[in-house]
Structure formats: structure tokens, C-alpha cells
Amino acid sequence: MPVAPTREDTWLVTLSLDGRDLGVWDTVSGGELDSDEAKYRPGGMAPEVSLGGTTTIGNLTVGRNLDSLRDWPLIKWLAGRVGKGRGTIGVTPLDIDGARAGDPLTYGGTLKTVTRPDIDSTGTDAAMLELEFTCDGSVA
Secondary structure (H helix, E strand, O other): OOOOOOOOOOEEEEEEEOOOOEEEEEEEEEEEEEEEEEOOOOOOOOOOOEEHHHHHOEEEEEEOOOOOOOOOHHHHHHHOOOOEEEEEEEEEEEOOOOOOOOOOOEEEEEEEEOOOOHHHHHHOOEEEEEEEEEEEEEOO
16 A cells, blocks of 8 residues: 655645635644543443533644734734634645645634734744634534
8 A cells, every 4th residue: 555654844835814815834733623522321320321411622723933014014914814814724735846746635623813023132933923723613
């Protein structure tokens, strides 16, 4: 059986917010699929029965190295969209040559947090812009 292992760097992450294309992002975390747990214990000491539960999607955070020409002018606009801006995040697998290797997962949700880069006069790390979204109840 053929295999197609992947790496963390073989993904395409895209974002649009309120219909505005915000391009490609470098990192994505969260968005885990989970469910509430419901169990029932029948009478007569019968074994416990799992009833399943409603599904939830964890918050999803995208990040990228802040480009002062591309991203800094967006900061105030993004700040004004917190708590109400509607985002669509696409996560698409790529093959080792950078070609699409499958259909994207598409998450939708509301912009919750805008985090500008940390500032340190002695630091040399990449300055990251991060946006956190509370996700709707399904992944397409």
C-alpha cells in the first residue's frame, strides 16, 4: 500500500475576513473537533452505555510574520472587526512539490482576538501577527 507522509510545512493556510482576502498565513493551531460526553447507566447493573454528544470545534488561531507594508496598515481595521468580523479559513494539504494534495478543510467563525507581535529591543525572533477565531459548529 503506498504511503504519503507529510510535514508541518506542506500546508496552505488561507484567510478571508468579511469578504476581504487576507492571503496566505504561516501557522494554524487549534480547530480540534470534540464532542460532549453523555453516558447512561441502565438499571440492573448493566454496563454503561455511551450516548455520544454534540460536537464542538475549538478556537482556531492563524499567524504569520508581520510584513510592515502588508499587515501593519490592517491592524486598526482588524481591531474594529474583533467580536463581529466573519472569517473563512482554508487548510489545504500540499505534496512535497507544493501541489495541492487534497481538498481543503474550511472553517468559519468570528474574529475573537488580534495579537500584534511581541516587542523586545534585544530580540531577533520573527514578529508574528496572530488572529484567533471562535469556530462555527461544522467543518466543510
